[in-house]
């Protein structure tokens with residue numbers, strides 16, 4: 455076995471420069487430049503970023519090998535410098551290696567206390583309430599005949615869903631006059647982690663903080679940690695809970711029960727992951743979906759007609775309606791195919807040498823799965839660049855749950871997004887409520903075909919220019 459492993463070669467890839475390797479060949483849109491390179495070098499390709507060997511996976515077959523067959527060995531994490539700078543890597547569910555007992559404990563806790571069917575049922579009313587508030591806000595915009603930044607508004611909704619689940623209170627506001635500190639910190643942290651950062655590839659220069667990334671990361675993260683600490687202190691001092699039990703109560707009970715394993719610092723870092731993982735991702739998908747629908751008015755009309763049929767023209771969309779709205783679900787899948795918020799998933803790491811489709815993935819290599827490219831590969835998808843939700847309504851059923859490797863926006867295997875179940879309730883509910891309550895048009899007479907779809911790569915793949923859209927009254931109470 456040993457000699458076989460030794461003879462296995464690294465996957466092919468473009469030649470790189472001494473020391474820096476391929477860093478400067480990647481540019482500002484790595485998912486696109488890596489897609490171009492994989493057309494030349496194949497679906498298992500290797501590059502070098504500084505000292506870091508990186509293997510890029512670009513086909514469903516290769517993704518299955520990485521995320522299923524060799525899942526155990528390839529579920530480590532490459533730690534990015536900003537994460538290290540706030541000491542997040544030793545406590546965070548998102549960054550601990552999957553071999554760590556603490557990672558397993560957090561996955562178990564989140565699966566049982568947050569994302570189980572029973573918990574999702576218990577938090578349904580929170581999602582409904584917060585989405586209704588979004589519609590009320592949109593009604594005010596509609597009355598004034600103004601346009602609205604779709605991502606920003608749905609970010610507030612997502613943030614308030616999470617903050618009410620944990621703390622029974624709103625931390626976001628639609629009113630631009632209120633303090634946006636926490637809201638803005640979450641966005642800035644996501645941007646900061648996603649910035650091109652030489653210190654990710656040359657750890658020794660991290661302390662120089664040449665790009666000011668560590669400083670930014672620390673300032674914004676401290677804002678979040680201080681807010682979380684405030685809630686924890688208030689709960690500790692409360693004699694008996696005034697409210698119904700929320701998730702912070704459950705977490706604090708867990709600390710009492712698992713005293714030696716978990717402490718308050720662990721809770722703060724867990725909350726940090728949940729607030730980062732569960733806000734920007736959702737709102738980005740809503741924004742891309744609305745942008746695609748505004749560019750494809752017939753598709754939007756079809757989705758709205760389905761809702762009129764199922765919910766009734768004057769009804770309010772309930773979460774339980776979503777399962778009866780197959781076209782809406784297809785719109786969400788189609789958006790996730792073309793615009794996965796994590797185009798390269800999160801950076802995996804090989805814990806040992808392993809062979810993938812005949813090539814060596816060496817121990818400590820970074821492994822990135824280009825789900826963005828897989829979603830647009832014309833050998834897999836007909837009219838791959840077109841927004842056609844209908845593709846999901848005929849033929850074999852394709853799911854996003856990590857079983858169909860041609861569509862894996864949440865990843866697959868042991869590192870699959872733990873928040874997938876709640877995201878697949880929240881995103882369709884927000885979208886359905888927006889579409890059912892209003893007609894939509896672009897601002898300043900922009901025509902559907904004139905809407906730009908430029909994207910900016912970061913920890914999530916954003917629309918470069920925020921989508922501003924105008925809600926238009928649909929019916930008497932709309």
Ligand code: HEM
Nearest residue numbers: 547548731732735736796799800863864865869871873877
């Ligand atoms: C449409 C919405 C979402 C998408 C597309 C998405 C996608 C992803 C992806 C691609 C990963 C990395 C998987 C990998 O490493 O292979 C991930 C991880 C993660 N997501 Fe999500 N996510 C979404 C919503 C959420 C929500 C709502 C939450 C929490 C409330 C959440 C929490 C997390 C956490 C904590 C991780 C790290 C898990 C780990 O490393 O073990 N995500 N997500």
